Amino acid sequence: MLAALTLITLDLQAGQGSPLASVRRGADAVLAPAQRVTGAAARSIGAVVTGLPRVAGYQAEARRLQLDNDRLRAELAASTDTRRQVGELRQLLGLKDAGRYTMVPAYVSSRGSFLGFDNAVTLDVGERDGIRKDQTVVSARGLVGRVLRVSRASCTVALITDPGFSAGARIAGHDGLGVARGDGRRGLRYEQVEGDRVEADDVLLTSGGTLARGIPVGRVRVVRTTGTQLKTASVEPFVDVSTLDLVAVVAAGPSGQPRVPVPPRTTSRPQPAGVPGTPR
């Protein structure tokens, strides 16, 4: 059995590079369909189990949802079921330039958790659905995470509460800019880099970069000022990561740069037709 231990040490070293990536892909290819089946079964069982204590509130919620449902049904009558779900997500999120983003709906097929340590979350969409590494994952409430690894029919997602997750973030309504990092438990920690105002109840949005812009991340709870005048804050995410089910992956952003209008010239010379950027 010493051979086993030697093999393990070799594994450890090799695991830090990428030569085993193809082995992982093979494993994912095998596990993904099985996970999809058990995930679907788990979803129905889980729905019953978690619903039991909340039966009392369901009637009011059911009435409200019925109204919403009727409205949405009327608005999206021509769409297929998939496009309706995407439409709901878009409306609820209110993404800027929503028409320019392609969103792929996905279900959480599994949440890894070994020896009590949280591990990766996998979704039931992959390369064949247009998913690529580093894409943004959102839900109806806000930012969920980022795609880490993609296989043919599944992908692995780092959640916002993951200690390894970080994203550029800004305060809604101010010019504060900083970095939000998962704190390993239920929330995030925000470190202000630019700007000098951070207060409790401020709303944090993504600031762009590798993730899509303007996605709600969470609400600031407690603000602390470190010795060098840098403000850090604990953030409560809008998304409840322990009950994730339907999410969407932002698969493609706007193609090319959006046009930036150029202020008109003040001379009397006529503008040549077709100059790009001339406001109409």
Place this chain on the structure above:
Amino acid sequence: MRPARVLFGLVVLLSALLIQLSVIGRLPLPGGPPDLLLVVVAAIALAEGPASGLATGFSAGLLADLSADHALGRLALAYALAGYVAGLFSSDLDRSAVTSFAAVAAAATVGILVFAVSGAVVGDPRTTLATLGRSLASSLPYDVALTPFVVPAMALAVRRLDPDPERRL
């Protein structure tokens, strides 16, 4: 090892892994969720001895590593040692009813600590005192709670497949 025993082991480990990923990982339980794969490894080790525990743990951990996103081999190491520790209790199994609980608790403790140490060595940001505390304080009790459901079933199955298990150290 008889082919039936190997096949049984593979099926059981894969099933436990799938249930752990798709069902248990997603339950909104307070604190860290239990680790069914660990309890299954400990149960098999209890029935067959420390050598089998080491091998079963290694295989289970390797399967788990392939589905996870950390350095390959970390769970293999942790589960292998956890299986070995659980197997050490196998000779005491007939002496007291508490043995299987003690074995699972010991295996879980060893597994968690080894995984945490390997996380610190590799620099895994998920390994912090807070997450370690959470594992020991809530996942471990859940694992022990699973014992009466998993251990007797595994013991029965193993006995059916291999009426004279080797107990070498």
